[in-house]
Amino acid sequence: MSILLIYPPLTRAPEPPAGIAKLASVLKQNNVSASLWDANIEGQYYLLNQPNSHQDRWTVQAVRNRKENIKMISHFSGYKTIDHYNRIVRDLNRLLVKSPYASQGSQLSLTQHLHRTYSPLKSDDLLFFAKHPHRDPFFPFWQPKIINYLSEENPDWIGFSLFFLGQAFTTFAMLGWLKTNAPEIKVAVGGGLATSWQKSRYWTQPFDDLVDLWVSESGETPLLHAMGYPSNVCTRVPDYAQLFENTYFSPGRIVPYSTTMGCYWNRCRFCPEQAENNTFATLPGSQAIREIKSLEKYEPVLLHFLDNAIPPSFLKQWVFSGNQIPWYGYVRFDDLLADPDFVHSLAESGCVMLLLGLESGDQQVLDQMNKGIDLTVVSKSLDNLHKVGISTFVYLLFGTPQEDFDSARKTREFVVKHAACIDFLNLAIFNCPVNSSYARDLPSNLFYEGDLSMYVEFNHPLGWNRPQIRAFLDKEFKRQPHIARMIRNTPQIFTSNHAAFFTRGFKNHDK
Numbered sequence: 010m011s012i013l014l015i016y017p018p019l020t021r022a023p024e025p026p027a028g029i030a031k032l033a034s035v036l037k038q039n040n041v042s043a044s045l046w047d048a049n050i051e052g053q054y055y056l057l058n059q060p061n062s063h064q065d066r067w068t069v070q071a072v073r074n075r076k077e078n079i080k081m082i083s084h085f086s087g088y089k090t091i092d093h094y095n096r097i098v099r100d101l102n103r104l105l106v107k108s109p110y111a112s113q114g115s116q117l118s119l120t121q122h123l124h125r126t127y128s129p130l131k132s133d134d135l136l137f138f139a140k141h142p143h144r145d146p147f148f149p150f151w152q153p154k155i156i157n158y159l160s161e162e163n164p165d166w167i168g169f170s171l172f173f174l175g176q177a178f179t180t181f182a183m184l185g186w187l188k189t190n191a192p193e194i195k196v197a198v199g200g201g202l203a204t205s206w207q208k209s210r211y212w213t214q215p216f217d218d219l220v221d222l223w224v225s226e227s228g229e230t231p232l233l234h235a236m237g238y239p240s241n242v243c244t245r246v247p248d249y250a251q252l253f254e255n256t257y258f259s260p261g262r263i264v265p266y267s268t269t270m271g272c273y274w275n276r277c278r279f280c281p282e283q284a285e286n287n288t289f290a291t292l293p294g295s296q297a298i299r300e301i302k303s304l305e306k307y308e309p310v311l312l313h314f315l316d317n318a319i320p321p322s323f324l325k326q327w328v329f330s331g332n333q334i335p336w337y338g339y340v341r342f343d344d345l346l347a348d349p350d351f352v353h354s355l356a357e358s359g360c361v362m363l364l365l366g367l368e369s370g371d372q373q374v375l376d377q378m379n380k381g382i383d384l385t386v387v388s389k390s391l392d393n394l395h396k397v398g399i400s401t402f403v404y405l406l407f408g409t410p411q412e413d414f415d416s417a418r419k420t421r422e423f424v425v426k427h428a429a430c431i432d433f434l435n436l437a438i439f440n441c442p443v444n445s446s447y448a449r450d451l452p453s454n455l456f457y458e459g460d461l462s463m464y465v466e467f468n469h470p471l472g473w474n475r476p477q478i479r480a481f482l483d484k485e486f487k488r489q490p491h492i493a494r495m496i497r498n499t500p501q502i503f504t505s506n507h508a509a510f511f512t513r514g515f516k517n518h519d520k
């Protein structure tokens with residue numbers, strides 16, 4: 010049996026996709042011949058390099074600097090200062106925004122593929138792309154390549170890894186094309202977005218004519234069973250060899266790796282992970298460390314832990330693993346970070362940045378949404394991390410049902426009070442997950458964006474709705490000088506994917 014695993018455009022491409030790399034590794038150990046195709050990075054290079062006749066000043070400049078910028082985004086010289094870096098990514102982004110292939114309403118960027126008329130949250134719109142694959146702006150790129158793959162490799166199966174909304178149009182264009190041109194090939198679809206759709210209470214399986222197997226969460230076992238293999242226990246170390254034939258948009262190789270599936274905390278009421286009740290599984294720490302060591306053959310400049318939250322039990326082992334590679338990932342604010350000795354060992358283990366979900370600076374709001382963090386622990390943790398030179402990328406969430414204007418102001422005060430210890434900031438406005446307890450408890454409208462929407466529209470019980478939140482963020486929050494500095498420091502477009510390259514820890518390590 011053979012399978013071609015495709016990661017379709019379009020989403021950010023700073024590193025290879027871990028999902029298909031892990032799946033390929035398991036399939037190969039079970040004697041399935043698996044090929045990987047990162048159509049996302051390849052498709053973006055294809056479009057970036059097309060002639061562009063737009064005459065506005067910005068596009069002309071972006072075309073003029075194209076060759077140099079493509080080189081710089083994959084080289085440390087492009088990351089010397091944040092202003093220089095931002096100019097490079099904005100100019101590259103411009104080439105996709107103004108791509109001649111983005112005609113007929115497609116809206117492309119380095120992060121997404123949307124459409125002025127069609128929505129990736131409406132099954133009818135995705136079926137339209139399946140019926141009219143040539144309407145996909147990536148069609149001229151992928152059609153000849155897929156024909157080539159089919160004639161050279163003759164796969165029995167094709168698997169699509171659908172993680173982000175920006176990948177939906179091209180995925181369905183490819184699915185439709187395959188149905189017409191190679192109906193004998195079996196097709197599987199999995200990945201984060203595919204899992205969320207299937208876990209929605211409102212999933213009606215609208216694509217069954219196009220897809221033979223929908224995979225939810227981890228894909229190995231159902232795929233092996235569908236192919237007629239018993240699933241064997243084996244290691245799940247991602248196989249990046251084929252994917253690293255591509256040059257990703259980063260100054261060296263970032264190797265992604267996950268020690269867990271799901272989230273060990275899994276209690277935050279605002280979180281889709283919790284709402285979907287995803288399975289939690291973790292590897293024994295010693296095994297994860299062995300697997301990470303085996304990834305050193307790819308010569309990473311940075312390790313990216315993909316865990317929703319790296320478990321403290323793993324961190325306690327990891328800090329003594331002798332790791333030499335700079336790394337970053339999501340960690341929850343807990344007692345471990347409030348311990349200065351532990352944080353010191355964290356820095357010694359190569360940690361250059363932590364992604365930290367603070368969400369709110371109001372303890373009452375945190376408690377009511379089951380965030381499970383204590384602001385006194387947060388204060389100590391931020392201070393400890395700052396002292397040892399680990400940068401912090403702090404995530405805030407406005408507009409949760411318990412928050413009001415006064416609580417949002419407390420968040421602002423908390424952030425300002427800790428300004429010296431916060432390097433990068435991500436601001437988000439709450440979306441209510443379709444399966445969450447909030448969606449059940451609050452008056453809400455279904456399908457406000459489409460039948461595949463993962464969120465519901467709700468009326469904020471305290472009248473703290475989007476227009477008020479936006480006004481607060483724009484007029485009050487972002488204008489605060491310390492906060493404005495954190496926002497300016499945060500890399501545009503690739504945000505946390507590239508922030509580690511601007512940290513003190515990474516620069517010191519690099520010397």
Ligand code: SF4
Binds near residue numbers: 280
């Ligand atoms: S810790 Fe993060 S991933 Fe886990 S439930 Fe809370 S928000 Fe979700």
